[in-house]
Amino acid sequence: MRHSQLHRRLPDGSRRFRSGTCGTAFSLPGLRREPDEEALQIEVRAVSEPFTSSEPAGTVHPW
Known part of the structure; x- marks a missing residue:
């Protein structure tokens, strides 16, 4: 894994980039x-050296 990316899934189904880290x-x-x-929906993806992304792992937090 090169780094991880975190996106927020919005109510309209689109995604908004929130952060990335090598940590x-x-x-x-x-x-x-x-x-x-x-509810807040968060997706995390692992990104490899050739910049291919994994399927998202997600969590949901009700407001």
Whole structure:
């Protein structure tokens, strides 16, 4: 793995890039609820040296 990318899944189904790291931890201060968002959806992908991405691993946090 070269690095990890973290995206937020928005209520309309699109993704917003939030962070990337070569380390093992993320810090995402100040996340706010989007209009019409019932739960925060986060996706993490591993990115390899030739920049291919894994399938996302995700979590959901209800507001």
